[in-house]
């Protein structure tokens with residue numbers, strides 16, 4: 037996301053920058069006090085001041101050292117900017133919703149400058165609208181209207197074809213055969229007319245020979261086309277299957293931050309719908325595209341050879357039609373992107389409602405959700421319909437313009453026949469070639485539409501495939517058998533670079549120690565363990581495992597040595613057996629049963645009609661919360677993890693379930709480095725050490741008894757909980 041808009045020299049002059057003063061951030065301040073849009077107005081932050089440029093005047097300037105705080109505050113569909121000076125808020129200006137995220141950086145950026153830190157805040161967010169044409173970016177990083185990346189598309193396409201070059205070669209061969217047969221047929225028809233039929237020049241034998249040849253060719257073309265279609269759809273299926281696989285692998289490689297930014301429906305749409313469009317293009321359009329281009333060229337050449345003057349007349353309207361059609365390319369591309377975006381919305385909504393059906397029903401919101409779905413579908417259908425109407429109007433019009441050329445050929449060709457400069461058979465042959473030519477041109481003018489449909493899908497696929505995973509194995513990443521010593525060293529992290537969740541965290545955990553992480557809601561407890569799990573990387577400082585920087589350890593090897601039990605246990609649809617074995621697919625039945633026994637899960641599993649083969653359905657809905665939790669513990673035990681993460685593992689369970697799970701967890705945690713989060717602080721009493729997080733930092737650390745004696749934040753949290761229980 038752009039944080040430094042470029043100012044004109046005139047605007048820069050208005051700022052009156054002093055020596056050594058540098059512009060750090062510059063954002064449009066695009067609304068006036070009343071909320072109307074305006075141009076040429078900016079908020080500028082230099083390393084010394086914050087200034088407002090409003091419609092050609094520098095209206096306000098504050099030294100950063102004289103204000104306590106600079107704040108960009110989101111409101112409904114706009115935001116306001118103010119500074120706090122001497123404890124009083126001073127309003128600076130308003131900005132529209134599209135700049136809300138941009139202004140979130142202002143507080144952070146100014147804070148760092150006020151602290152004397154010269155580093156600029158870097159944005160990781162995408163732009164929501166194209167900075168050049170101002171259009172909303174429909175789920176892609178690059179604006180489909182402003183980027184003309186033909187080369188990259190051609191190379192992307194060639195990359196797709198490359199692994200299938202043999203199949204592609206056979207298809208090209210069939211394409212040439214189809215061309216030869218299609219163009220030879222009118223030549224034989226000309227012979228039949230001029231040499232056999234007109235003036236009774238020939239005999240029956242010659243007529244039968246010509247007809248037989250025409251018949252054989254007609255049958256031949258059917259077989260060639262059938263073979264070509266079959267092979268092209270095979271090519272399309274292979275390519276789309278390859279793309280689907282690549283996308284699936286890529287999505288698994290991409291960091292959680294990317295996945296969290298996209299809805300599951302949108303990603304599924306790209307895997308299924310967009311790859312499907314590529315397959316359809318390869319199977320239906322591509323197959324004909326080359327044949328038609330070859331036929332078109334050969335047909336035009338033959339016409340020129342037969343009668344160049346008549347041929348030029350026939351070509352007269354073609355360039356205009358082709359140019360008009362080509363000029364629509366970018367417009368069509370944007371339309372298809374919009375259609376794709378609407379389809380994403382329908383899919384995401386559907387996915388959300390089906391996954392959260394229990395919530396929808398329990399709030400009695402079926403009707404509202406149906407209406408919402410209807411609205412999304414209607415929007416999608418509207419865009420789709422408007423696209424279809426557009427195509428249905430434009431293309432027949434182009435066809436009509438083209439057909440005007442046939443009348444010219446018939447008229448001038450007829451005159452040539454009457455004056456004896458051309459035989460009727462030759463004119464007949466010429467008319468067939470002209471009609472064929474227009475059919476091909478008609479098809480080719482439709483090409484931008486078909487091509488753009490595929491190109492849009494390729495771009496949406498490419499948008500995912502070209503993403504760089506933020507978490508990946510560094511070059512010297514090594515296999516490391518974890519012992520369990522973990523150290524946070526000046527670690528800072530924020531999901532958004534303008535909003536740190538934890539700052540300058542330092543603590544050491546010894547092998548086998550159990551650490552309880554405590555703090556109010558939203559203080560960053562889960563974030564801390566997300567960093568231990570290496571699902572995100574710290575922005576500053578480092579995390580060391582047994583003295584090694586976590587970034588230097590091979591990700592898959594590291595993850596294979598970690599066990600996780602979360603409050604919201606996710607079970608995959610499949611059997612209980614497969615869910616437990618997920619952590620270690622090669623585990624034997626004996627090991628699985630041993631793990632289930634340790635997790636206090638064996639007895640309830642044996643009580644189910646299908647035992648370990650019980651199908652637990654999507655998200656394991658037919659098991660109780662406590663049962664699911666025990667399956668998850670068995671899964672963690674099976675992995676024999678060296679580091680164990682328990683995030684609210686016993687929350688929202690009844691006393692009996694909690695008792696069983698506590699017992700299972702005790703077995704699981706003994707001798708392993710454990711990070712545990714629990715809102716019910718009594719469950720963390722036995723932890724070797726507790727660390728308390730508040731306002732992004734560790735504020736207390738020690739055993740339960742030590743912290744209770746200290747009478748600080750932990751003490752307050754515990755007493756507050758006890759009071760609540762009493763009440």
Ligand SMILES: Nc1ncnc2c1ncn2[C@@H]1O[C@H](COP(=O)(O)OP(=O)(O)OP(=O)(O)O)[C@@H](O)[C@H]1O
Nearest residue numbers: 296531532537555556557558559560561562563564
């Ligand atoms: N994926 C994410 N993207 C952006 N912000 C996030 C994300 N996950 C958490 N946050 C934000 O980070 C902050 C810390 O969240 P975190 O889940 O770590 O808190 P927590 O202490 O575990 O809270 P709780 O006890 O309620 O589970 C919150 O302000 C939250 O909104």
